Amino acid sequence: MTNARTARSARERSAVLRAEAARREARRRSIVVTGVVAVVLAAVVGVFVLVQTLQRDAEPAGSATPSTGANGAVTVGQAAAPVTLVAYEDFQCPACKQYEDANGAQLAGWLAKGQVKIEYHPIAFLDRASTDDYSTRALNAAATVLDLAPAGYQRFHDALYAEQPAEGGPGLSNERLLQLAVAAGAPEAQAKADIDGLRFKAWTAKVTEDASKAGVNQTPTVLVDGKPPADHSPAAVAAAVTAALAG
């Protein structure tokens, strides 16, 4: 009986020792694997950031800045107009279309009377709202008009909002963008090359980034002499303009 008990306790002890050794071994391997995984994870993140940064900084060949509105601001109306209305807009943005549809007539009236000049900041941050990066293509086409026929910008701008595609589907085709650009006064051959070749794509990214840096994170962002109207209804915009004209 004593023998049996001794044998059993020896067996137990060696089982405990084996379990201890197994646990130590598992711990050692776990430390090695954790270290390797941490290094690999850090390397993957680092390489991705590096590649993205290099890609972004590399100006694509043939990319250009439009001769008008190079800094992203396109001013329409008489330079002497006392009130400046700033509008950040995306051609894909439905709320911008609502704003344009509701306010287009009174804006045109103020422009004609020389009371208001509009400083457009067209940006492109809604590429994912269409299946074919319409936001960027539309802004590139707008830059084409700015470059080739700046006087036709307002007309092109209005046409894009009148024909704004619904979210979730394809945007206007390059052919349609070209037709509208030509109607706004751009010479067809050069406009076609610029629109099909996305010649101003880097510029579209830059002005969008600049807007973000300026704290603009939604469109439309409307400022009347630096102050936002209460909302984007014609009444609120008119009230803001009247106050600015009086002030």
Next chain:
Amino acid sequence: MPPLPRPRLPGPGPETLSTLARLLAGGVFAASGWTKVVDVEATVRSVRAYDLLPESLVRVTGTGLPVLELGLAALLLTGLATRLAAAVTALLSLAFLVGVGSAWARGLSIECGCFGNGGFTSNPVPGYVREIALDTVLIGLAAWLLRHPASRFSLDGALRLTTAPTPRSPAQKRVLP
């Protein structure tokens, strides 16, 4: 006398719960990482909208974050280096919690951008509440995994990096390390 079997509590064991915790946290990071990585520029803008980081760090953070989240999702879903993944999950969720909490406290109207869309919104509070709840749950899951890294169907298990707790006979004294 053979060692007594450990008394089993009714319900799933800790290893099963750990598997569920891994899959849940991994699923969340896979979804949020994917929506961020498909539009890195939008992610950069939403990081900037929080107005917490200096401009020099905004781009690196916005670019690196989606990949970090996807890497974390891969570790959690496969159960590799679970402790490390749980620790990073806890830190990241804590950082998000602080970011959203501070945006709320400062009265910013950010549409959190947690799942990619970062912009401003007129009614941000439901989004803030949702995000804070999600981060709290993630921190809870990470805490559980830090304490119970061993789980079923894990690479850690397959590589024998975790051992099931050895049953102790009642007579055994605790072996001090």
